[in-house]
Amino acid sequence: MAETGARDRHEAIHHELRRRICLLDYPPGMKLSETELAEDFGVSRTPLRRALARLEDEGLLQSQHGVGTFVTDASLAELEQVYQLRLELVELTGRLDPIPADAAYRARFDALLQRSADIVDRGTARVFTEFDIEVFQTLLDLIGNQPLRQVQERLYYQTKRIWLTLAMQAKLDLQEEFRIFHHELEAISLALDAQDPAALAQLQRAHISMSFKRLQQASPS
């Protein structure tokens, strides 16, 4: 833990902003004010700008001198390559140093599975997205290859906004989406019990692929 403490602060701001962008609190095209954000987080512009710079490197923001800092678009067409890469990478998570799930992890995942059932009954698009992020972060812990884990995380946040965007435009059948996701979690739970990381990865790949197909159908091509 050679962390300086400052690094933690940067990470916290970066994570929070990334979360807000992903949940469309800051929708695509929105102009962000550096001074306002700095006040929100109780820091000056300097450390805040470090977080903004990283988000810009990650493709979630774009700054223009003298104009403003804007949330980037999340169009399916532009992010199709990201989706295709995600498909391949998630399959790699089953082959490159997969971390076996112990009893504690399975208990943790079962808790998620329980909550998933609730969401099917009385969930909203936003609650579902928050839950999806939590599930994703949990599944990241099974990736032993650290650089692969980092890339996966980056690509996830680039593409996840699309689902919520279409969902809020009522282009998606939420009940159907919730039900499919719950089914995916049940399948993953089986793969965890079977201690078969490759199968787990292929399950995820299949669902990402199908989700992408549904988004394509819902999106005005």
Added chain:
Amino acid sequence: MAETGARDRHEAIHHELRRRICLLDYPPGMKLSETELAEDFGVSRTPLRRALARLEDEGLLQSQHGVGTFVTDASLAELEQVYQLRLELVELTGRLDPIPADAAYRARFDALLQRSADIVDRGTARVFTEFDIEVFQTLLDLIGNQPLRQVQERLYYQTKRIWLTLAMQAKLDLQEEFRIFHHELEAISLALDAQDPAALAQLQRAHISMSFKRLQQASPS
């Protein structure tokens, strides 16, 4: 081209520092001075620190409050996961939107092939590394999937230092390394002529794999 001009300056500094780290001008463990670097580039610490922050995110630097900014180690053991991931990713470059090589590109590559022959005769470890970077950048232009290209570039600079480190410790047979690399370029040239991106990717994968094996044998495990 909405680039503000400032972005270009950041990129230039980032690229130059990355190059110096990769070529061991700044060897692992070296302490970098922000003020000195700022003077070198003719800017203040503020924009320089943005480049340093990005290099830290990319794993090439590490800063400690009150102590200094240090070049990270490039041990084969720690970067084995990066190598394994590179193996898989380079294979993907042949499947995800590969860009066919036109006549102009083949001419460009042939020029590299010519220079490669010279290096076999009278090259040094450093000249070879500079050339390797140039070849790598050229091959990047065949990757149509942009996020894949970005990840490839990041991982390359993380691992490339290892070769030069071992080479300067006289742990590698330079003549053999040069000869093998020239052979790889000849094979790649054939794949370009054959317009077979998948074969090209597999050739690269094979050579990365063999290079990794040689590094493992040369490294004191």
Added chain:
DNA sequence: GTCAATCATCTTGTATACAAGTGGCGGTGC
């Protein structure tokens, strides 16, 4: 002599003042 505490000096991290740049608003000439 040895140990410990304090201070000097260096580093990175932060806050703030200022420069560079953009866009809009209004005045002005016609």
Added chain:
DNA sequence: GCACCGCCACTTGTATACAAGATGATTGAC
């Protein structure tokens, strides 16, 4: 009425002063 020019408010980018932190030397007590 309309086109054009200049000014002004606002934003991001940069430079600089200052705070926080760490290391090593130095000085003092014992």
